Every structure is written in structure tokens, then in C-alpha cells.
Amino acid sequence: MKGLRQSYSPNSSETVRGWIFDLYSGKTGEMVVWVKTEEGQCLRLVDKWGPSFYVSALSEDDLTRLIWYLPRDDSAVKYEFTEKFVRLQDNERSKVLKITTPDITNLRSLANNIWRLGGYGKYRLWNVDIPPSQMYLYDKDVFPMAYVEATIIDKDVSWKLIDSVESVEYPVPPLKTARLEVNIETRGPVPNFEDPITKILLKFNDETITIDSSEERDNLLRLTETIHEKDPDIILTDGGDSFLFTYLARRALKNDVLSELILSRDRTNILPVSREGNSYFSYGRVYYHSAPQRLLGRLHIDAENSGLYAHYGLEGLIEVARTCHIPLFRASRVSIGTCMTAIQLYQATKDEVLIPWKKSEPENFKSAMDLLIADRGGFYFVPKVGIHDNVGEIDFSSMYPMLMLKKNISPETVGCECCPDSANRVPELDYNICEKRVGIVPKVLDLMLKKRMYYKEMEKAAGSPEERMKYEQREAAYKIILCTCFGYLGYRNARFGKVDAHIAACAFARKTLLDTAKIAETCGFEIVHGIVDSLYLKKEDAKDQDFIELSKEITEKTELRISYEGRYRWIVFLPSKTHFGVPVLNRFYGVFQDGKIKVRGIELRRGDTPNIVCRCQDEVIRDLAKAQNSKEFLQRIPNTFSILRKHTNMILDKSVNLNDLVIEKQLSKNPDQYISNVHQAIAAKQLSNQGLEVRAGQTVKYIILDADNKRPERRVAAKQLMKPTFLYDSEEYINLLEDALHNILSPFIPEKRNLTELQTRRVNY
Amino acid sequence: MILEKEIEKWEGFVKALRVDDKAAFEELMNACRRHASAAGAATRPVVTEAMFMSILLCHQKALEEIEATLERLKAILQPK
Numbered sequence: 001m002k003g004l005r006q007s008y009s010p011n012s013s014e015t016v017r018g019w020i021f022d023l024y025s026g027k028t029g030e031m032v033v034w035v036k037t038e039e040g041q042c043l044r045l046v047d048k049w050g051p052s053f054y055v056s057a058l059s060e061d062d063l064t065r066l067i068w069y070l071p072r073d074d075s076a077v078k079y080e081f082t083e084k085f086v087r088l089q090d091n092e093r094s095k096v097l098k099i100t101t102p103d104i105t106n107l108r109s110l111a112n113n114i115w116r117l118g119g120y121g122k123y124r125l126w127n128v129d130i131p132p133s134q135m136y137l138y139d140k141d142v143f144p145m146a147y148v149e150a151t152i153i154d155k156d157v158s159w160k161l162i163d164s165v166e167s168v169e170y171p172v173p174p175l176k177t178a179r180l181e182v183n184i185e186t187r188g189p190v191p192n193f194e195d196p197i198t199k200i201l202l203k204f205n206d207e208t209i210t211i212d213s214s215e216e217r218d219n220l221l222r223l224t225e226t227i228h229e230k231d232p233d234i235i236l237t238d239g240g241d242s243f244l245f246t247y248l249a250r251r252a253l254k255n256d257v258l259s260e261l262i263l264s265r266d267r268t269n270i271l272p273v274s275r276e277g278n279s280y281f282s283y284g285r286v287y288y289h290s291a292p293q294r295l296l297g298r299l300h301i302d303a304e305n306s307g308l309y310a311h312y313g314l315e316g317l318i319e320v321a322r323t324c325h326i327p328l329f330r331a332s333r334v335s336i337g338t339c340m341t342a343i344q345l346y347q348a349t350k351d352e353v354l355i356p357w358k359k360s361e362p363e364n365f366k367s368a369m370d371l372l373i374a375d376r377g378g379f380y381f382v383p384k385v386g387i388h389d390n391v392g393e394i395d396f397s398s399m400y401p402m403l404m405l406k407k408n409i410s411p412e413t414v415g416c417e418c419c420p421d422s423a424n425r426v427p428e429l430d431y432n433i434c435e436k437r438v439g440i441v442p443k444v445l446d447l448m449l450k451k452r453m454y455y456k457e458m459e460k461a462a463g464s465p466e467e468r469m470k471y472e473q474r475e476a477a478y479k480i481i482l483c484t485c486f487g488y489l490g491y492r493n494a495r496f497g498k499v500d501a502h503i504a505a506c507a508f509a510r511k512t513l514l515d516t517a518k519i520a521e522t523c524g525f526e527i528v529h530g531i532v533d534s535l536y537l538k539k540e541d542a543k544d545q546d547f548i549e550l551s552k553e554i555t556e557k558t559e560l561r562i563s564y565e566g567r568y569r570w571i572v573f574l575p576s577k578t579h580f581g582v583p584v585l586n587r588f589y590g591v592f593q594d595g596k597i598k599v600r601g602i603e604l605r606r607g608d609t610p611n612i613v614c615r616c617q618d619e620v621i622r623d624l625a626k627a628q629n630s631k632e633f634l635q636r637i638p639n640t641f642s643i644l645r646k647h648t649n650m651i652l653d654k655s656v657n658l659n660d661l662v663i664e665k666q667l668s669k670n671p672d673q674y675i676s677n678v679h680q681a682i683a684a685k686q687l688s689n690q691g692l693e694v695r696a697g698q699t700v701k702y703i704i705l706d707a708d709n710k711r712p713e714r715r716v717a718a719k720q721l722m723k724p725t726f727l728y729d730s731e732e733y734i735n736l737l738e739d740a741l742h743n744i745l746s747p748f749i750p751e752k753r754n755l756t757e758l759q760t761r762r763v764n765y
Numbered sequence: 766m767i768l769e770k771e772i773e774k775w776e777g778f779v780k781a782l783r784v785d786d787k788a789a790f791e792e793l794m795n796a797c798r799r800h801a802s803a804a805g806a807a808t809r810p811v812v813t814e815a816m817f818m819s820i821l822l823c824h825q826k827a828l829e830e831i832e833a834t835l836e837r838l839k840a841i842l843q844p845k
Contacts, residue, residue, distance in 0.1 A: 582795050583799065
């Protein structure tokens with residue numbers, strides 16, 4: 001194509017310096033690595049490399065015999081004996097067979113053959129299912145966005161790392177970002193592949209390029225030209241994975257320019273068929289991920305499908321990729337648990353420990369009584385329902401990761417065979433913990449905890465908003481990773497997980513909270529509420545200094561850092577909605593001395609609450625926040641009725657924008673699997689009927705039109721099908737408003753009907 | 766939740782109660798709910814043991830409160 005720049009590949013014996021930006025498997029036996037130079041160029045380096053895996057057996061003879069059974073005609077497959085630690089807990093290396101193959105397909109079929117040859121058990125296989133790009137990084141001991149010097153010798157690349165994974169102040173090259181937006185001439189209620197393109201917008205930091213030729217074909221060709229001319233490193237989209245790129249490819253196919261629609265740096269096409277995404281179940285919820293769209297050599301971030309990017313931005317993404325040794329693109333799409341696993345796999349490779357393919361790490365035998373004692377989570381003190389004055393909050397910083405680090409909790413250390421009489425024992429359960437070596441989990445946590453601590457400090461000391469944001473995003477990334485590290489110990493699919501280690505971490509956490517409560521009570525504090533790693537305490541006339549002194553004492557005695565979060569003017573702990581007067585965890589709101597409001601577990605924090613309800617509840621809490629103590633709080637309650645009235649009147653006047661009434665719910669099933677006509681199922685079926693792909697785990701947005709209509713399809717309308725003329729169900733929305741207000745005032749107004757009666761001047765509807 | 770499952774098992778008992786007794790029963794169960802964390806920490810294989818202990822604890826606290834009120838009233842009513 002005219003004007004299309006060829007990507008530059010350095011010649012043999014040339015040395016280049018820059019940052020590793022992207023990498024992936026190229027042709028058989030090749031790894032393609034894109035290096036971003038200081039001059040801003042992006043270079044394509046090709047390294048001759050093939051992945052390896054390992055086979056172990058009870059005897060060396062078994063391995064020797066195995067070679068004879070395997071294909072010898074393929075010169076690209078190499079066999080060699082080497083010594084590795086087969087299991088994490090091994091003290092000595094064992095002789096294993098290393099098999100290097102040119103590519104991953106070859107590796108998997110060979111691995112399956114060996115598994116079959118050994119009757120599914122005689123041969124144990126290792127390092128089989130690690131993504132090749134990740135294995136390459138481990139093998140070469142480099143990491144994404146690392147500053148490196150690469151020397152090209154024949155078809156090999158030799159890497160020299162001029163960077164450190166431990167570094168906290170590292171330069172990041174300026175990355176050019178383009179936001180891609182496509183305007184579609186939508187003929188139906190939702191866009192589909194048959195609708196033509198009207199306009200394409202490419203938004204850069206300093207300019208916006210509009211492509212709006214009357215010919216669709218020209219628009220597509222100009223898009224390709226502009227992308228190659230401007231050469232952005234990152235392309236941001238909304239729905240690039242689920243719709244946009246497949247749509248562009250379909251339009252290109254229709255206009256006979258599919259082969260010319262090249263948006264990657266590697267001159268690869270986009271496929272006009274979208275790959276099926278996947279729904280998965282996690283912590284009681286079903287989630288959906290579209291299959292990712294790669295633009296090789298560039299980083300495509302889809303705001304709708306890169307959940308974690310929204311949490312920690314580009315700085316956080318780079319930090320995760322660097323520390324966890326996981327390519328940027330992969331880090332932008334996978335779960336944080338996968339990132340956590342990646343760093344453990346790197347640590348294992350570095351320590352010469354093999355990574356199990358088919359994990360068989362059974363749980364140690366336990367009697368029913370042992371299980372009853374062991375299989376428990378963190379401890380909590382149920383909150384005292386109602387309003388409390390002058391409550392201080394103290395939280396342990398990264399309690400579980402710190403315990404895992406300090407107590408050396410890891411799958412191979414808990415209940416190890418080498419130190420049965422270890423002095424380091426798990427409370428309540430008396431499991432021994434290894435004293436001779438540091439576990440793999442504490443090893444990786446050490447670096448992450450140090451980095452998080454550093455970024456937290458730097459965030460406070462930052463001189464400019466940009467600097468603050470940089471540290472904030474990096475810190476946020478570790479916050480999420482460190483939250484998952486404990487759960488992964490007990491996750492059955494975790495590569496290095498063992499439920500006994502998970503149990504041990506919980507036992508230490510319970511002991512720590514109980515010890516802390518004892519210290520607080522000895523100092524005269526009353527425990528209003530406590531949950532896993534934080535305590536809400538009160539003492540008459542206690543000042544900030546009293547809480548700070550207490551925190552110091554706790555830190556000293558428990559050897560874990562506890563921080564004083566602040567003192568509440570007042571805090572309200574809410575009761576259960578089903579059992580009045582019975583406290584529930586994590587449902588409260590309160591105001592700190594500096595006026596900062598903290599709310600947990602109420603409508604305002606929930607993703608499925610319509611805006612109008614959020615705004616009403618927020619206004620009520622802001623008004624109550626003007627109260628300096630519980631006495632003033634109670635005096636302000638009548639004000640809340642007028643706020644409620646204001647919002648109910650808006651609903652009755654039909655002056656509410658329909659967007660403010662939208663309810664967002666996650667689907668737990670595919671639309672056709674719903675038996676009952678719950679609102680989200682009706683909305684999902686409406687979308688399905690319009691030809692939209694709706695799957696379990698996706699969210700649907702809808703408004704309530706007539707909740708009691710006999711015809712279910714008339715009860716709600718999916719947001720995409722909403723028309724400005726639609727009339728919403730006022731009664732239903734007013735009900736939601738009243739529920740939201742009653743929820744936060746329930747300790748003072750036990751019955752919802754009392755609330756209704758108290759609104760003396762309430763408009764009749 | 767184990768506690769709620771155990772309460773469900775008492776359904777027959779509840780059905781046979783009169784209205785005011787049902788309210789008292791529900792209050793006893795709320796006492797168990799309020800002490801669910803401590804009951805869990807007791808790790809009793811028989812759940813009702815921990816439930817009865819929670820109820821006893823509530824009764825003990827109520828007794829102490831009644832005694833204290835009685836003492837206060839006595840002090841007020843006793844002729845000086």
C-alpha cells in the first residue's frame with residue numbers, strides 16, 4: 001500500500017538500546033520482540049528461540065527409555081538431561097529430561113504423547129503450559145518495559161539488562177496514545193455489521209484526526225494510512241474486543257479492502273469473525289470476557305474489557321508487567337491472579353524449580369474435627385448497631401501479605417518434612433512451618449510489599465498532580481495484587497497453592513485480631529466493630545493522640561504495622577434488613593473529624609442503583625454529615641424527609657432524565673436459561689431478539705416501565721432500546737428511593753411505614 | 766450459613782408455637798445471630814451447643830441488667 005511505512009528491523013551485529021514494548025511468538029522457532037528506542041522508534045527484533053518442557057520419572061532408566069519412543073526424525077526437537085528441583089519442597093536437584101521444541105503447538109502435542117505413553121502418571125511433566133512469551137522473558141531474564149541493550153548476532157538476540165525489576169524510579173519512554181472512535185450509521189436500535197461507517201475519529205493528545213469521506217472504502221484505507229503515519233504505541237477503544245475491530249474488518253470485507261486494513265505494526269490483518277469470549281464464575285458472580293483483539297506491535301486497550309486498566313491506569317499496568325514478568329498486552333486482559341501467578345512462575349524458574357503441568361498436591365489428611373477447627377476465615381466482632389460518637393478506626397496495612405512474609409507461609413513451608421519441631425507454629429492448629437528456607441510466596445511478596453510501601457510514601461510526598469497520579473496508580477496495582485495473593489494460596493487451580501498454607505494464614509490473622517482487641521481493651525477502649533484487619537474503637541474523650549499511641553503499642557506487640565485512619569464525629573452501623581436489630585458486617589456510614597464521609601455496603605456504593613437513588617442518598621448523608629455528634633444527627637433527621645420529597649416530586653413530575661433511572665445488573669445466566677421473568681432477564685431477551693450477543697457475566701442496563709404489567713416484555717426496556725418518549729414506573733422508583741432512605745435510617749425508624757407516615761407533607765400518588 | 770440452616774431445622778417447633786411465643790423464639794434466634802462470630806470461634810461440632818451458649822449469655826446479661834436496675838430502684842425507694 002502507498003505511504004505505508006515498513007517496520008524497521010536492525011541488521012546483524014547491530015546493537016540497539018531501548019525498552020521491551022511487546023513480544024509474541026512469530027514464525028516457528030522465533031520470538032518477535034518490539035523495542036522502543038530513546039529516539040521514539042519501535043524496532044522489530046526476531047530471536048531464534050523455542051520453548052522447553054521437562055519430564056521426570058521415578059528412575060533415570062525410564063527417562064532414557066522414553067527418548068527411544070519419541071520421534072527422532074525432527075532435528076528441531078532437542079533432548080538433554082539436566083538437574084532441577086522437581087518439587088518446591090525438594091532439598092536436592094533431580095535428574096530430569098529437558099525437551100526443547102520449535103513452537104508451542106509442537107510442545108503441547110509432544111507433551112500429550114508422553115503423558116499418554118506413561119499411562120497417565122508414570123511420567124510427570126513440567127513447564128508445559130506457560131505462555132511462550134512469558135517463558136521467553138524468564139529464560140532471558142528480562143521483563144516488559146525493561147531498559148535493555150540488544151545485540152543481534154545472526155538470528156539470535158543477546159540481551160543485556162540495564163534495568164532492575166526492583167527499581168522503583170525507572171524511566172518510561174513517552175508512549176503515543178490514540179483513541180479510536182467510529183461513528184456508525186445505525187439503522188436498527190443497536191449497531192450491527194451491516195451498518196456503514198459515517199466517520200472515524202482518531203484522538204491523539206494534541207490533535208484529533210477526522211476521517212469522514214463519503215466513500216466507506218476511503219475511510220477504511222485512510223484509517224490504515226493514518227495509523228501507520230502517526231504510528232501510535234497504544235490504541236484505546238470502547239468495545240474494540242467485542243465489536244469494533246470485527247466490525248471494521250467486516251466493513252473492509254464488504255468494500256473489498258480487507259487485505260489492506262492493517263492496524264498492527266506487524267502487518268497482520270484483523271479477522272472479520274469475532275472469536276467467542278468466555279463466561280466464568282468467581283466469588284459467587286458470573287463474569288464475561290470478550291476474546292481480545294491484538295494489534296501486534298502495538299498495545300490495544302479496550303476500556304470495556306480491560307477491567308484492571310480502569311483501576312490502575314497505564315502506570316499501574318506497566319508496573320504489573322515489569323514486576324510480574326508478564327507482557328503488557330497480556331497484563332491488560334488477564335485477571336490479577338494470573339499476574340500474581342506469573343511472578344511466582346518467574347521466581348520458580350529463577351530458583352530452578354519446575355512448574356507442574358497437572359498439579360497433584362493433595363491436601364494433608366484431616367479428621368472432621370481438625371477440619372472444623374482449621375477451615376475458617378478471618379475473625380470479626382459484630383458491630384454494635386446504631387450511632388456512636390468519637391469512634392477511631394485502626395487498620396493493619398496489608399495484614400495477610402505481611403503475615404505470610406513474616407511467618408514464612410508458603411505451600412512448601414507449612415507442614416514441611418524437614419522441620420517437624422520448628423518453633424514457628426500455626427496457632428490453634430500447631431502445624432510446623434519451615435525454618436530452613438524462605439518460601440516462594442514470601443519471596444515474591446517481599447519485593448511487592450516494599451514497592452507498595454515506597455509508592456504509598458511517595459504519593460503523600462508528591463510535588464505535582466502528575467507525580468501523585470503516577471505513584472497512586474502504581475500503588476493501586478500492588479493493592480490489588482496483594483489482595484489476591486492470600487486467596488490464591490487456597491485456589492485449587494493455583495500453580496503453587498496448598499490449602500494448608502491458606503488455613504495457616506487465616507489462623508495467624510484471627511490470632512492477630514484477637515490479640516489486638518485484647519491490647520485495646522486493656523487500654524480502656526471499647527470495641528464497636530472489628531473485621532479481619534481493622535477495628536473501630538471508642539473511649540470517652542479519646543483524642544487522636546490516644547489512638548496514635550494505641551496504634552504504636554499494637555505495632556510493637558504484634559510486629560505488624562497498624563495505621564490510624566482517623567476519628568469519626570459519628571458513625572452509624574446498620575442492622576440486617578431481614579432480622580431487625582441483628583448487626584451485619586460492612587454496612588455503615590460515618591463522618592471523620594475533617595468532614596470526610598465513609599460509606600460501605602449501602603445503595604450509594606452498589607453498582608446496580610440508579611443515579612436518582614444514589615443522588616438522593618448522597619444528598620441525605622451530606623446533610624447528616626453537618627451534624628457534629630449523635631445528638632445533632634438525630635435533630636437533622638426531619639431534613640432528610642424534605643430531600644426525599646424533592647426527589648419523589650421530580651419522579652412524579654416526570655422531569656427525571658431517563659439515563660438517571662437506568663438500573664445495571666449482571667447476568668448470572670444466558671438469557672434463554674432464565675426461567676423467571678426477573679427484570680435483567682427481560683432486558684437481556686429484548687437485546688437478544690435484536691440480534692445482539694448477550695451472555696452470562698455481561699451487564700444489562702434497563703429502565704422500569706411498568707413493573708406489574710401482565711406482559712413481561714412491557715415491564716422494562718433495555719437501555720439500548722430506550723426512546724425519549726418512554727414513560728417510567730413512578731411508583732417503583734419512589735419505592736426504591738424510600739427503601740434507600742429507610743435503609744440508612746433503620747436504627748432510628750424501625751419500620752418503613754413509619755418513614756412514610758413521618759413524611760407528613762408527602763405528595764399523594 | 767450453618768446457623769440459618771440450623772434455625773430452619775426448627776421449623777416444626779416454630780409452627781407449633783403461638784404468635785407471641787413465635788416472637789420470643791425469633792428474639793432467641795437473633796441472640797444467636799448476634800453471637801455468630803464467637804460461636805464460630807468455639808468450633809463445636811454440634812451447632813446447637815454454641816447456640817444455647819449464646820442464648821445463655823444473652824440471658825445472663827439480661828439478668829445482670831435487671832439486677833442492676835432493681836438495685837437502683839431499691840436505693841431510690843428505700844426510706845432514708
